[in-house]
Amino acid sequence: MEALAQRLSHLDSHIEGAIRVVTFYDTLMRRRVDLPALARASAGLAECVAGIRLHGTGRVIRVSPDGGETSAPPLPPSSTVTITLDEEEIGTVWLERPGPANPLDEVLLDRLAIAAAAVVERYGPARTTMADPALVELVISADSDEAARARALRLLGFPADLPVRVAAVHARLPLDRVGGLICPDRLVKAAPLADVGVILATTLDPARFPADVRAGIGAAETPNRSWRQARTALRFTTPRQPVVHFDDLGALALLAEIPQDASRDNTDVTAIAALAAGHPEDLETLDAYCATGSLRRAADLLHLHHSSVARRLEQLGKTLSIELTEPTGLIRARLALTAWRLLDD
Structure with missing residues (x-):
């Protein structure tokens, strides 16, 4: 590796620097550092604030070049790279460089993201959300x-x-x-x-x-x-x-335990099914009324005047043969509507 670095350094100083960055992170990974140590080393190398965030836990680590976690307001990230593990995006790493980006920032962040994924995999029992x-x-x-x-x-x-x-x-x-x-x-x-x-x-x-x-x-x-x-x-x-x-x-x-054939044979459920098939706007009115138990609140939900909703409910009551304005009728309508929905499962 060192011999290769020596030969390449004669060709391009950027390549030499990139190889040094790669070697730096390879050394950190061999030493099995944790995330805070990884962030400290990265901030020192970049000579600016380095950050690591894990989506699953919401954990954020921001470290200044002197090695201490910083509480200063964050600057807009000058460079950002996602942390990926098992093809899932699990976090982000970034640099907060106040001036122009360094030519090696991209290489540094790529290696930091790889190292962070390795740390999470090694120390985190829940390295990704998706499971077998x-x-x-x-x-x-x-x-x-x-x-x-x-x-x-x-x-x-x-x-x-x-x-x-x-x-x-x-x-x-x-x-x-x-x-x-x-x-x-x-x-x-x-x-x-x-x-x-x-x-x-x-x-x-x-x-x-x-x-x-x-x-x-x-x-x-x-x-x-x-x-x-x-x-x-x-x-x-x-x-x-x-x-x-x-x-x-x-x-x-308990409605979920009723055999579906028994629900389909019920008169109220059959009437709801016919309403859904032919008059979806009436079904929406009935749903709003059953959900709120109030004519005026249903009108608010439907963005209609309460008198319009009252007329609709009167007609619906006749169609369903249920007195919707009575407590017993409202219960019947709610049960029938719920039982019909369970048929769609």
Whole structure:
């Protein structure tokens, strides 16, 4: 390596400098340094603030050239490179150089990103969000014995003394991004299984799900039961309520146990199905009224005058043969609407 560097140095001083940078980081990786030490060494080499951020935990390390973590307001990054591990973007490294970029900054950051990925892989039990689907299936399957489930959880990086929550999701976004958003500071694992995504975490924040994601969240402390609950909760999601926690369903969860043939044969459910097929705007009115339980609040939701909504509900009541303004009628309509939605599963 040194002989090659000597020969190349006669050709191009930039190549000589690049090789020295590569050698510098190779030495750091052989010494198995941690992320703070990596940031300190990089800041000293670059002679400006160097930063490392991990998306999964939200951890940020900013080190000044003197080796201390800096609390000064960050400058706009002069150069940035993503940290990639197992083809997943897990973080970012950058330099905050106040003047023009150094010709070797790009080489330095490339090597820093590679070294940071190696550190995370070596020391972090949850090096990426995406997990082996086979391991995830072992965790959530009702057919797994407890020893196999515990081993799978351990391989995924979860501690044995904490319950694991499960979410079932339908999302256009990549699962690793969804997992990182809902659980930014703790271990989270995700994997696609058949037609649904699985997210495992010790803590989930329902408020952090992106707007275009449907998610059901299990409540049980055992992953296999939590998975069943999460799948059930996912069936109850709607555009108005895209995230449903199983605990919040209460007795409504029993509707998911009704055989679908029995629901299809029910007069109220049949009437809702006919309404959906022929009059989607009426179905939207009924949905808003069932969701709010109030004519005026439904009107606000639909951006209509309450008298217009009242006329629609009167006609809907006749069509469905349900007195929607009575408490019993409202309950019937809510149950029928929910049972019809479960048929679409």
